[in-house]
Amino acid sequence: MRKAFVVTLAAVVLVAAALAGVVLWQNSYDLHEQRVAVPADGRLLEGVLATPAQGPGPFPLVVFVHGDGDVDATHDGFYRPYWEAFARAGYASLSLDKPADWLSRTMDDRARETTDALAWARTRPEIDGNRIGLWGASQAGWVLPKVVARAPAPGVAFVIAVGTAVNWHRQGEYHLRSELRAEGADPARVADALRAREATLALLRRGATYEEYRASPDADPDLGPERWTFIGRNHTADASADLRAMPPVPVLLLSGADDLNVDGAETEAVYRELLAPGTLTVRRYPGATHALVRTPVERSPWRLPLTALFAPRSLFPSGLLADQRTFLEQQKRRAPGNARDDVPMRPRSGRLLGRG
Template identity: 55%
Template sequence: MARRKPRIRRRRLLGSLLALALLIGVAGGWVLYRNSYDLREQRVTITGGAQPLDGVLARPEGGDGPFGLVVFVHGDGPTDATHDTFYRPIWESLAEAGYASLSWNKPGVGGAPGDWLDQSMDDRADEAAAAIAWARSQPGIDPDRVGLWGASQAGWVLPKIAERAPGIRFVIAVSPAVNWLRQGRYNLLAELADDHAPQSRIDAELARRERVNEQLRKGATYEQARAAVGADLGDLTPARWRFVLRNHTADATADLAALKVPVLLVLGGRDRNVDIADTEAAYRRLLTAPGQLTVRSYPAATHGLARPEVEDGSLYGLLVAVTSPRSVFTDGYLDDQRHFVATTAPVGGRR
């Protein structure tokens, strides 16, 4: 019997390894399944604007169309066409309502030509208007059912696009700000509050911010601002300073007042980037046509409309993002957008 023990141990080890391999295979298959979407994605080159754009056109899985189209406008930062895959659950929800989605790498991202830091909000609106003109000529796209989706910084771009691309049917504005400088001040104070900063630190940070804003008001170059305020510029690079200098006067008030199409305003109650009370008040004051404005607020959601426990950078959040990406977003967020587009510009009819 003693001579059989090594063989028994080997069999047990082999069995354990096989079980582990099976578990890994099942887990891997589950992850692949949860990261697959009912979409047909096509890499496209969007022409007609200041420069070619590297984009993705995501159509519904079934049928030949013509499909309505939602054009995606990114927030701040070096964003690629899929927003690191996080757009795909939104695209899928819109596809269920019969809509394709169009998005593109920001200039300079993923090898695309140009540099997004060289753009003003007007430049971004012109870029999107040119992309819409291109998309309206694509097979399977209904040129009469085109809407806009934009997040955060896109709040300064969306109403400009609607003016420059006639026939836009609706706008979905996710966590938009109204005024650039007010938004920055709110964000600073929200972060200090999260840090439980004493009043002395708050006063010092507001004073530092005012010194930087004074340089913006003067139109100072990066070198002039660095010489004047030194460390107050923090980690701002020359390119980022030029971007802020170009855009710090952005205010959506006048453009919103001219907007005539239905708008879905989406807000997260735990937004630390944008003052949602200020945004909602402005949208309600400016968008007054009967039925024009629909507001959806999600008290537990963050700026990105994610669940807080997912967006906090924890291991749990990473696991959810990898294994169940649709669950990243707060409950109701995807369904409400699908319902809005399906009822605002339905297939075969006009509202």
């Protein structure tokens, strides 16, 4: 009996050690990370500068601009597969922790933070200051065009936009309708939800206080005062004017076909209308969500954490990391100031809250 127990215990230990080894292996990335402190819009933001493991540089750089929420520099490790793919294309990546008071910030504040991060990066000897681009997700769609349109010379070299929207109100209505459709809501429920949304928008338009909002019959009990203030400061966001003012830089627009938050088709149509001809490349991934995670994985309460732990690179749809790596390699091959890619990429088959 004792011998059987010892054998069983040894087997358990071996399995645990093997699983720990898999986790360590899958979460080891071919890049070098260093913590940095970046002066940005009057404050010091902590972050991570990830550089290729080989070569001294100077490296071209991708500056990350977060979506909604309280996000640290690594996005709890979610960004590292991106950083590794970018490092293999010869690029460094810079990502900053969101400030603790991020709910007090406007999209203009966030654009200033990003512009200051670009200026800081150009002081670094390991960075090629003439080849710095932006990567931004979801809510960053109201930040990226501001930065590109206003950045001082040498400006922004390229943009990767992931699940971005154009107009805050249209995005919110799309989000609401898509969630109701996914829940199988009947027409009466949809009509009631849209009426409640319009009533809340009326409060926002007249600058109602949080107390007034909470007294309304349609108030969301989970929406706190800081979030209400954030929405009040940002709900009129529309990227159209900034997109129109952007210089002709290459833009890679990525979206998931199963995105419930943002209408990727509308964003593509507006980008095609407003951006300079020949600058836009679009990739839309079947079976992928707003976060560009494989739909069956993200929508499973057990597959998502297990995949993130044991196979983080498998979170993403086929081709996502490779397409971005190809795009970045193309930017290295083209001369600064020329918006057209040298080699074409291979084709591949929130309600009102601004969340994403």
